[in-house]
Amino acid sequence: MRPTSIVWCRSKEIATRLQEKWKGVVTDRRPVPHYLDGQFFESQTTQLYDVNDPSSQTLLSRTPQATSSEIDAIISSSQNAFLPWKRTSLLGRQQIMLRFSSLLRKHQDDVASIITLEQGKTFGDARGDVLRGLQVVEAACAAPNLMMQDHLEVARDMDTLARREPLGVTASINPFNFPAMCPLWSIPMALVTGNTHIIKPSERVPGASQMIVELAEMAGLPKGVLNIAHGGHDTVNALCDDPRVRAISFVGSDQGGKHVHDRGTKNGKRVQSNLGAKNHAVLLPDADKEAALDSIAGAAFGAAGQRCMALSVLVTVGQARKWIPELVEKAKALTVGIGFDPEVDVGPLISPRSKQRVLEIISSVEEEGGSILHDGREQKLSSPHHEKGNFVGPTIVRGQAGMRCYDEEIFGPVLTVVDCETFQEALELINSNRYGNGASVFTNSGSAARQFEMECEAGQIGINVPIPVPLPMFSWSGGKASALGDLGFYGKSSIMFYTKLKTVTSLWRKSSVDLGRGGKVSVNMPTIS
Numbered sequence: 001m002r003p004t005s006i007v008w009c010r011s012k013e014i015a016t017r018l019q020e021k022w023k024g025v026v027t028d029r030r031p032v033p034h035y036l037d038g039q040f041f042e043s044q045t046t047q048l049y050d051v052n053d054p055s056s057q058t059l060l061s062r063t064p065q066a067t068s069s070e071i072d073a074i075i076s077s078s079q080n081a082f083l084p085w086k087r088t089s090l091l092g093r094q095q096i097m098l099r100f101s102s103l104l105r106k107h108q109d110d111v112a113s114i115i116t117l118e119q120g121k122t123f124g125d126a127r128g129d130v131l132r133g134l135q136v137v138e139a140a141c142a143a144p145n146l147m148m149q150d151h152l153e154v155a156r157d158m159d160t161l162a163r164r165e166p167l168g169v170t171a172s173i174n175p176f177n178f179p180a181m182c183p184l185w186s187i188p189m190a191l192v193t194g195n196t197h198i199i200k201p202s203e204r205v206p207g208a209s210q211m212i213v214e215l216a217e218m219a220g221l222p223k224g225v226l227n228i229a230h231g232g233h234d235t236v237n238a239l240c241d242d243p244r245v246r247a248i249s250f251v252g253s254d255q256g257g258k259h260v261h262d263r264g265t266k267n268g269k270r271v272q273s274n275l276g277a278k279n280h281a282v283l284l285p286d287a288d289k290e291a292a293l294d295s296i297a298g299a300a301f302g303a304a305g306q307r308c309m310a311l312s313v314l315v316t317v318g319q320a321r322k323w324i325p326e327l328v329e330k331a332k333a334l335t336v337g338i339g340f341d342p343e344v345d346v347g348p349l350i351s352p353r354s355k356q357r358v359l360e361i362i363s364s365v366e367e368e369g370g371s372i373l374h375d376g377r378e379q380k381l382s383s384p385h386h387e388k389g390n391f392v393g394p395t396i397v398r399g400q401a402g403m404r405c406y407d408e409e410i411f412g413p414v415l416t417v418v419d420c421e422t423f424q425e426a427l428e429l430i431n432s433n434r435y436g437n438g439a440s441v442f443t444n445s446g447s448a449a450r451q452f453e454m455e456c457e458a459g460q461i462g463i464n465v466p467i468p469v470p471l472p473m474f475s476w477s478g479g480k481a482s483a484l485g486d487l488g489f490y491g492k493s494s495i496m497f498y499t500k501l502k503t504v505t506s507l508w509r510k511s512s513v514d515l516g517r518g519g520k521v522s523v524n525m526p527t528i529s
């Protein structure tokens, strides 16, 4: 038997230590505070969402539904902070980002710990969650270069210059599955470009955002530039409706993202929405088998499949289908358990409801004519603590389009295998799927890789890479039904998203009198250049 009770005690110790060390972190069942004007403050609400440790259902804290007057105060604070922050020089803002990035790196393990406690993912994976957000902060430090614009003498003594100006108050609405990375997709780019920002963390995982604002404060960010408004749908709707909020970045489910996109744009805001996905990998028979199967198992079952870029469909071409038993062996070798256990590969799902849905989808496979190749419902669990957790073991099923396991985003550790005879058939399958976040091919053929790159319609393509998310010097490029809005998160796109273009045309020449010209008024559009 694995020493899970030791890991269990350790997670309690970690919870206590984090609460003692971090001003806004709560692990003893109290409501978490909002953050405004550089201070945490308790909500007066009576509406609270429970935050449970998903590996045990232990109640850690409660997320308050901000009252309308609290939301109003938070937006006012962000509005008041805007002009002074806009007038802070770009290099001054860059300095704060540089300090923020180094503090985030220094406290990476604490942020990862609260993620493992509240969200359940393994500690190693939680460190990756923080790192991927930290990389956006680091990329944001290049803002002076990214913000450079055009300047031209357009006529004699007449110049036009373009400048990018911040929008004002911006907000991000975040999902449960990346408690650090997703808020950090928005915060650094919104702030470095001169906007103020309100974080609406997922009500299920508030802790990482509480640490992020404290670190930003330590980095010297002025009061009010970064605030937190907690809550669920009511907070989201208030942010969508308030005219002072100029832009919203949403990451989450299809339903939530469409709602925010429609409501926000109807109210005249810029909205970028990253939504659900169904990511395919094509396995060609000429691939490096061992490396491909390792990558596929890691991408399908890592984070218990709760990644928008999780690999959820494996398309075998021709003889590659014969490798599935070896993939099953790799799935069987993965350990399911508490995220703080260093030997664990797959943590729990976020909630009992989520587990129930995943189990239902697995059950639907045989009813709909597919087969279960490896059944995670039968995963042996080794400790009494596990019994209360939302655990589902890695599962591999064989199915096809038209079945729930293929058509729906499962958001659990379930890989659906679809067999195709030809590469062309595999490409057509992917392109007929409504989602388009990412897709990969495993092959040793340069021409097949090239064809995949050119013909696959997903926005993020992997060649022998299972989760092809670009680093933040590029922009997020998920497409089709996986994204709404024209501009992707981070990179150059986010400079465009968080700023508006202003052009200034100026004329500085000697006066007409000096030049010997009369004072004749011209009423025509210029006819010569």
Ligand code: NAD
Binding pocket: 173, 174, 175, 176, 177, 178, 182, 200, 201, 202, 203, 231, 232, 233, 234, 236, 237, 251, 252, 253, 254, 255, 256, 257, 259, 274, 275, 276, 277, 307, 308, 409, 411, 437, 478, 482
């Ligand atoms: P979710 O949509 O339930 O919640 C996301 C946020 O939106 C939360 O803050 C929630 O309070 C709010 N919200 C949800 N529905 C709402 C509604 N109807 N009205 C107002 N507010 C609403 O998503 P989740 O379960 O937290 O996250 C999982 C989903 O996020 C998956 O579908 C996953 O694919 C997606 N996701 C996408 C990306 C991406 O970049 N494409 C990244 C991470 C997660």
